[in-house]
Structures are given as structure tokens and as C-alpha cells.
Amino acid sequence: MTALIDTLRAAAPGLRGRLIGQANLADLTWFRVGGPAEVLFTPADPEDLAGLLAVLDPAVPVTTIGLGSNLIVRDGGIPGVTVRLGGRAFGSVAVDGETVRAGAAVPDTRLAKAAAEAALDGLAFYRGIPGSVGGALRMNAGAHGGETVDVLVEAQGVDRSGRAVTFSNAGMGFSYRHCAVPDDVIFTGALFRGRPGDRAAIEAEMDRVTAAREAAQPIRERTGGSTFANPEGGKAWQLIDAAGCRGLTRGGAQVSPMHCNFLINRGGATAADIEGLGEEVRRRVRETSGVALRWEIRRIGVAAAD
Numbered sequence: 001m002t003a004l005i006d007t008l009r010a011a012a013p014g015l016r017g018r019l020i021g022q023a024n025l026a027d028l029t030w031f032r033v034g035g036p037a038e039v040l041f042t043p044a045d046p047e048d049l050a051g052l053l054a055v056l057d058p059a060v061p062v063t064t065i066g067l068g069s070n071l072i073v074r075d076g077g078i079p080g081v082t083v084r085l086g087g088r089a090f091g092s093v094a095v096d097g098e099t100v101r102a103g104a105a106v107p108d109t110r111l112a113k114a115a116a117e118a119a120l121d122g123l124a125f126y127r128g129i130p131g132s133v134g135g136a137l138r139m140n141a142g143a144h145g146g147e148t149v150d151v152l153v154e155a156q157g158v159d160r161s162g163r164a165v166t167f168s169n170a171g172m173g174f175s176y177r178h179c180a181v182p183d184d185v186i187f188t189g190a191l192f193r194g195r196p197g198d199r200a201a202i203e204a205e206m207d208r209v210t211a212a213r214e215a216a217q218p219i220r221e222r223t224g225g226s227t228f229a230n231p232e233g234g235k236a237w238q239l240i241d242a243a244g245c246r247g248l249t250r251g252g253a254q255v256s257p258m259h260c261n262f263l264i265n266r267g268g269a270t271a272a273d274i275e276g277l278g279e280e281v282r283r284r285v286r287e288t289s290g291v292a293l294r295w296e297i298r299r300i301g302v303a304a305a306d
Contacts, residue, residue: 004039004060004081011055016044025073028065028084030130032222033271034073035301037063037082045089046158046188053186054162056081062160063300064186066132067107070139070225070297075271075304083186085134090188095120098196099153103189104134108141111192116206121197122151127206128213130225134187139296140174144209149174153191160184177229177296218256222265227278228293237261239291243284250277263297275299 005021023040026032043049056062061080065071085091090105095118102111111133112126125146126136135141137155140148155167165185173180181187213219228236237260240246246260252269255277256262263274282293 008039008041008052008056008081012052015048015052017048017052018042023082025065025068025078025082029068029071029073029224030222031068031072031224031265031269031271031274033075033265033269033274035075035077035271035304037078039081041081041083042086043083043089044087046156046164049083049085049186049188050158050162050164052081052162053158053160058160062184062186064134065300066105066135067130069130069132070135072224072271072275072297072299074275074299074301076302078301085186085188098194100192100194101189102133102192104132104137104187106133108132108136112206115192115194116199116202118194119197119199119202120194121202122146122194123192124202124205124209128209130219133190137172137187137190138179138181139177140172140179141177144212147174151192151194153193155181155187155190157181157185157187159186216259218258218262218264221256221262222269223256223262224274224297226261226296227263228261228282229296231291231293234291235261236293239285239289239293240281243281243288245281245284248277248281250274250280253277255281270304271301272303 005019020040023037025037026034063078064083085105090103093102093114100115108126108129108131112123115123125144128143129141136148152169157165159165230236240260245255247257248255251273252266253273254264254266256264285293
């Protein structure tokens with residue numbers, strides 16, 4: 001048990017969420033790799049989260065993880081406090097007219113389903129994104145012709161000092177797979193707007209998105225989704241393929257033969273294997289095309305000690 005937990009409990013005796021020392025994170029990521037969190041905090045609700053952040057020493061690092069779908073946790077684990085949102089306070093979805101309010105822990109696929117059931121068009125693209133609302137906000141997630149910037153009304157969060165904050169769509173500073181909100185803001189929920197549509201047609205579009213994803217992506221593998229963002233005017237997978245990286249391996253990690261912008265854990269891979277393979281792909285693409293691919297997968301934590 002880390003001493004940090006005792007410090008946190010003494011500083012915030014009213015906490016209602018769970019604090020776990022040396023918590024296993026590998027089982028929480030789709031790659032199934034990575035070291036432990038020094039302290040894992042699952043807050044009861046936004047007020048509980050704010051209460052911890054308000055008393056936390058500014059020198060203690062805070063990291064937020066979601067569903068673990070677009071994430072590499074390095075083998076040495078994550079120092080400080082790792083926040084993982086869950087439960088009813090962060091996992092609820094409510095439709096009101098043409099708007100949908102969702103907690104940050106709501107899977108994107110569930111957001112799409114809730115909108116479809118209410119005959120709201122415009123959010124079906126979330127069916128093809130294997131993450132949560134919090135991640136979608138942070139990276140302006142998109143697929144199949146839609147992006148978060150197209151449907152977001154506002155986002156709520158808590159900043160590093162424990163203050164509740166709200167951002168309008170314009171205030172998010174969205175660009176391709178990025179938002180300009182400070183990294184230390186933890187998103188807690190968001191309001192989206194759809195438009196009236198035909199439920200059957202929307203559900204048919206979602207089925208099309210699902211079929212296209214299953215046909216083209218290695219979704220049955222231990223993977224982290226799209227590894228690199230598409231460069232301006234191009235496709236990352238085409239550059240990777242042209243650089244001869246399809247099927248390339250390092251340790252237990254491999255560039256997917258099915259879709260070469262996906263890395264997979266074939267079994268026994270370490271986080272270092274996966275990240276190292278990704279860097280080798282970037283090196284070969286840079287040598288063959290001059291393009292410096294940008295990681296879309298988040299890489300967090302510290303490397304294992306030698």
C-alpha cells in the first residue's frame with residue numbers, strides 16, 4: 001500500500017470514491033499491457049473528484065484514463081494519482097428533445113445507440129469509435145464522416161484546482177484529433193445535439209458502420225485502435241504499407257496484417273514492445289515518405305526500470 005493513499009485520506013476524509021494502491025492497469029487496457037497505478041481513484045461523482053483535486057498537492061501528478069481502448073500504459077506504471085471515472089454519476093445518458101446528455105464514462109457506442117433510439121440523427125458515427133465520451137472530447141474523436149466538433153454543444157469538467165468548468169463548442173478549440181482544453185482538465189460529461197431523423201434509417205447506418213469496421217479492422221485482437229493520425233491530405237495506413245511495415249513485429253507486438261494502422265498484442269507483448277514497434281514504423285515512414293506520423297494513441301506512465 002502506497003503512503004500516498006494515507007496522505008490523501010488524511011487530507012480528504014470525506015471522500016466517497018475508491019482509492020486503490022498499486023492498482024493493476026493492464027487489465028483495464030485493450031492492449032492488456034502496462035504497469036500499476038501508484039494510486040487509482042474512482043470518484044463517486046464530480047463533487048467527489050473536485051474534493052480530491054482541491055486538496056491534492058500540486059506536485060503530485062494526475063492522470064486520467066477511460067475505457068483503455070486508445071491507450072498504452074508503460075511498463076513502469078503511472079506515478080501519482082490515476083483517475084478512472086465510472087458508475088452512475090459518470091455513466092448515464094439522458095435524451096431531452098434534440099439533445100443528449102452523457103457522462104464522460106459512457107461508451108461512444110452507447111451514446112450512438114441512445115440517439116438512434118430517440119430518432120436523433122447525426123451521432124451514428126460514434127458507433128464506430130471504441131472509446132468513451134471523455135476520450136471523444138479530448139481528441140475530437142470521429143469516424144465515417146462525422147466528428148465530435150459537429151455535434152457537441154458543451155462539455156463539463158473539473159480543473160486541477162477542483163473547480164467546475166464548462167466549455168462551449170467554440171471554447172474547446174477543436175482541430176483534427178485534438179482539443180485545446182488544458183490537459184489537466186478532467187472531463188465529466190457533455191451535451192450533444194442531434195437532428196430529427198428516421199430511427200430505422202439511423203440504425204441501418206449504424207449497422208453499416210459496424211459491418212465496415214468488422215471487415216477492415218482487427219477488432220477481435222488486443223489492439224488500441226488507430227495508432228497514428230492521418231497526415232494532411234493522406235492516409236497513415238497507406239504510408240505504413242508503402243514503408244513495408246505490414247506484419248512487422250517486435251517481441252509480442254505486431255503491425256496488423258489486416259489494417260496496418262493498428263498495432264496488436266499477439267500474446268506476451270510488453271508496453272515497450274508495442275511503443276517501440278510504433279516508433280520503428282514512424283522511422284521507416286519518415287525515411288520513405290518524409291512524413292512524420294503523429295501518435296493518435298495516448299502513451300502514459302514511465303518505462304520499466306532496467
